[in-house]
Amino acid sequence: MPRNLKIALGILIVAVVVGLISLRGLQRRMTGLAESQSSDEEARREVLAPEISTSSDAKVETKIYWAAGEDRVAPTTVALALSSEPAVRGKQVLQALIANPTTAEQRTIPGDTALLGFYILPDGTAIADFSMPLSAETPSGIESEQVVVDSISRTLESNVPTARRLKILINGQEVDTLAGHVDLTGFFDLNSTSAPLPVATPSTQAAPPGAPATAKAPKPASTSAPAATAPKSPR
Amino acid sequence: MHLGPVIVLDPGHGGTDTGARGAAGIAEKDIVLQFARALRAELERLGYRVAMTRNDDSNPSYDDRAALGNAYRDAVFVSLHVSSTGRIGTARTYYYQVPAAAPAPSGGSSSPITWEDAQRPYIETSRRLANLVQIELSHRFAGSPNAPTPVAVRSLRSVGAPAVAVEVSSVAASDPVAVTSLVGPLANSVARGVAAFHPITPVATGLP
Numbered sequence: 481m482p483r484n485l486k487i488a489l490g491i492l493i494v495a496v497v498v499g500l501i502s503l504r505g506l507q508r509r510m511t512g513l514a515e516s517q518s519s520d521e522e523a524r525r526e527v528l529a530p531e532i533s534t535s536s537d538a539k540v541e542t543k544i545y546w547a548a549g550e551d552r553v554a555p556t557t558v559a560l561a562l563s564s565e566p567a568v569r570g571k572q573v574l575q576a577l578i579a580n581p582t583t584a585e586q587r588t589i590p591g592d593t594a595l596l597g598f599y600i601l602p603d604g605t606a607i608a609d610f611s612m613p614l615s616a617e618t619p620s621g622i623e624s625e626q627v628v629v630d631s632i633s634r635t636l637e638s639n640v641p642t643a644r645r646l647k648i649l650i651n652g653q654e655v656d657t658l659a660g661h662v663d664l665t666g667f668f669d670l671n672s673t674s675a676p677l678p679v680a681t682p683s684t685q686a687a688p689p690g691a692p693a694t695a696k697a698p699k700p701a702s703t704s705a706p707a708a709t710a711p712k713s714p715r
Numbered sequence: 716m717h718l719g720p721v722i723v724l725d726p727g728h729g730g731t732d733t734g735a736r737g738a739a740g741i742a743e744k745d746i747v748l749q750f751a752r753a754l755r756a757e758l759e760r761l762g763y764r765v766a767m768t769r770n771d772d773s774n775p776s777y778d779d780r781a782a783l784g785n786a787y788r789d790a791v792f793v794s795l796h797v798s799s800t801g802r803i804g805t806a807r808t809y810y811y812q813v814p815a816a817a818p819a820p821s822g823g824s825s826s827p828i829t830w831e832d833a834q835r836p837y838i839e840t841s842r843r844l845a846n847l848v849q850i851e852l853s854h855r856f857a858g859s860p861n862a863p864t865p866v867a868v869r870s871l872r873s874v875g876a877p878a879v880a881v882e883v884s885s886v887a888a889s890d891p892v893a894v895t896s897l898v899g900p901l902a903n904s905v906a907r908g909v910a911a912f913h914p915i916t917p918v919a920t921g922l923p
Contacts, residue, residue, distance in 0.1 A: 619799030620735040663867040
């Protein structure tokens, strides 16, 4: 047998052995991945679990804005046990908006949409993060998309008075439009008729978008609201 | 040299972005292109200069569309859409609803208007344009609202000129003809609204 052939054969055998060993490693990694996927699934379920209302949450008459015809929303009063914590309260009313329309015609948010997160920053900015179906299953159109945005913003402003403006995210990301028309790159005004909230000082403005849902909104102070903090002030 | 306004027509969507799509296969992107071509013919007949953000099955970005509107000194921007909802044969006009500005990071009270806020100074003129267009539409298309609606329509946001969006109902029609037959009368109404907003010369008022 020529020497070259021997060497080639040797390399080949080594390669096969290495391949067999790494195959087992690969298998192990694949099972490991499968396991971590199921724990992702668990984490997702935890995040999406409805806000559990505690005994201290009083049942109150709550206005939820569902569709009343194809071009407008109207309030329906339902009794819900709501938290006094604004961020939790916002989450509770949005979950009711998704889950409990009385009729199919009233529905504004596609049924398999999940509220992935809801936060209120100290400056009154509410951030609502919805899963993909909100974007993918809302009928495309200026009118149909605006009804969805109206139902979210009206429901929030009638139940969370400290929220001043709303940012809608899809799967944690800022997107151009809801379903091809309505702009989601900006903010929607909430409670714009009431007095402007004072801007939080930098030291209290520490909560990042990923902060836990317990971020406290500042109490509306009756004193010292500088003109520069009015909602319409330029960027 | 031809002075006077340039009417920029913006048929929404295009290419892989079909826009609204009905069960009978009606695609928003196709209807709006027919609508835009009919409206261009109508406006040119009245003596207006017209530019289109697309005249084929392409899909320019929102910025590219706005840039065409911003390229002329005296432009009027009309974005065209077909809805998924609403009574078939009705039409609605929208002007941009300005959301409250995000809280300024630090003392930016005299900052210049940014590209994404280009529509902000034109809201009032856009509302007037929308009102005139909607008056024409409500006369012609029974069941349409009497007044325009402020909505944050993405394609209007960066336009530094009077800008409106017109949306017709709807792709849900069972027969495409029910929608395509609207194109002519729609074009006529929108052209009258634009002419009422920005008349060019006394001789060009010979409306049918």
